[in-house]
Amino acid sequence: MEKFIKNLDAAKVLSLVDQVNYLDGQIVSKTLAQNEAVSLTLFAFDQGEAISTHDSDGDALILVLDGKGQITIDGKDSILSVGQSILMPAKIPHAVYAIERFKMFLIVVFPKKGEKNESKS
Numbered sequence: 001m002e003k004f005i006k007n008l009d010a011a012k013v014l015s016l017v018d019q020v021n022y023l024d025g026q027i028v029s030k031t032l033a034q035n036e037a038v039s040l041t042l043f044a045f046d047q048g049e050a051i052s053t054h055d056s057d058g059d060a061l062i063l064v065l066d067g068k069g070q071i072t073i074d075g076k077d078s079i080l081s082v083g084q085s086i087l088m089p090a091k092i093p094h095a096v097y098a099i100e101r102f103k104m105f106l107i108v109v110f111p112k113k114g115e116k117n118e119s120k121s
Contacts, residue, residue, distance in 0.1 A: 005033050005040065017065040020044040022101050027051070039108040045069065045098035053095040058110035060088040067102035071095070 007030055008014065020030045020042040027049045032040040039058070045067075053072070062071060068081045072095045073088050079099065080086055088094040090111070096104075 007032055016042060016105055017103055020103060022046055022103075025049070036113055037110055039106070039110075041106045041108075043096075043104050043106060045096070045102045045104075047098050047100050047102075050097040051095060053093050055091050055093050056088070056108060057090055058108040059090050060094070061107045061109075062086050062088065062096075063105040063107070065103040065105055068099045069102040069104065070097040070099055072097070 003010075008019065020028055022028065022044045023046065025046055027046070028044040030042040032042065034040075042065075062069075062080065063085050064080045064082055066082060068079065071078050071080055071086050071088070073086070074092050074094070078086055
């Protein structure tokens with residue numbers, strides 16, 4: 001049987017925050033799914049670590065699992081903490097910075113193959 005979501009135990013109650021660990025001076029990631037339609041990734045950022053400004057072909061949703069992070073979208077900063085989320089639209093520059101140790105679940109949904117995503121909303 002094909003497994004679409006990897007690196008998690010199936011049919012077991014789990015805590016996403018416990019699935020990725022902090023490492024001093026690093027960003028740790030754990031990919032749960034990656035294909036042309038969707039990407040599911042857990043991240044743990046040590047304090048002060050960052051992903052520099054970039055964009056994506058898909059819409060990206062951040063779910064904060066632990067700590068506090070600064071998300072910059074198209075030059076505008078937002079501070080997020082546990083339980084908060086933010087949507088980073090496709091093709092819009094964005095960055096992530098860990099104000100303190102910070103864990104997030106990133107869900108990226110890509111356009112259908114051959115379909116252009118030109119939204120700037």
